[in-house]
Amino acid sequence: MHKDDKFYTFLSSHLNNLKIYVSQEEISQRIFYISIVSLVLIAGILTISFSGFINNNIFAESHLTFQDNPAIITQQIPKSQTTAEYKSISYARPASSEDIAINRGGPIDKLTENESESIEAMIESQLRLIETTGDPGFLPTIWAHLGKINNEFGYRRNPFSGRGYEFHSGMDIGGNRGDVIAVPANGIVTNADWEGGYGNMIEVDHGNGLSTRYGHLSRIGVQLGDTVQRGQLIGLIGSTGRSTGPHLHYELRLNDKPINPRRFLPPEPTEIRTLNAE
DSSP states (O other): OEEOSSEEEEEEEEEETTEEEEEEEEEEHHHHHHHHHHHHHHHHHHHHHHHHHHHHHHHHHHHHHHHHOTHHHHTTSOGGGSSOOOOOOOOOOOSOOOSOOSSOBOOBOOOOHHHHHHHHHHHHHHHHHHHHHSOGGGSOOSOSSOSOEEEOSEEEEOTTTOOSEEEEOSEEEEOOTTOEEEOSSOEEEEEEEEOGGGOEEEEEEEETTEEEEEEEESEEOOOTTOEEOTTOEEEEOBOOSSBSSSEEEEEEEETTEEEOGGGTOOOOOHHHHHHHHO
């Protein structure tokens, strides 16, 4: 190859019938450089696209695993226990501040004790009506994630300052960053975005005024308007928003008012109850 100010000259030779033939080709430097840059850009785009395809495929495979095997969550709970016995919701302040668990957080719902007591009977009446007339597939009766319950629904001491009490509108389920979260009932995604103290949050409408929320996610696996089925993977545990560590903030709401998620949930498996008792 010979180079001058404007062209690259390439010499090539070949042998034919014992004679050597030499040919000369000239290529503009501008065209040569444009060709090289184009090849580099194409290679970069292909690399990024392939990487994104691999990541999305991994998430999609997990999604299919939950859809094709909805019993993957419920198989840990005997069928006879799929309906939990309802216990009255307690809004009373805890007697002491002992055993304040780690990995907490979440939004604060300002609800007074008197207000809670006045609407409790009405809420229970509505829930019983939904249970008897609604489609069971739209009732959140399986756990979105199985893990130690770091924080229950109701009043708690502020996990950040340790001073005063606040009303915790859901329950905090322990886990590691990247652990999977499954939707506990059929429904439609009404929110899948960053939402203040929740961090990355998903909300699913299950009909009849029931909805569930999933906060502090490291990754959201659904989009606004998606139809989801019980047991389907929707996101991954994280610590985004108002959180002290990786966990799932899980909420159950009736007509946009928070109620105790345990109202529909079965008892935890024995190994989880053992962790909660520690």
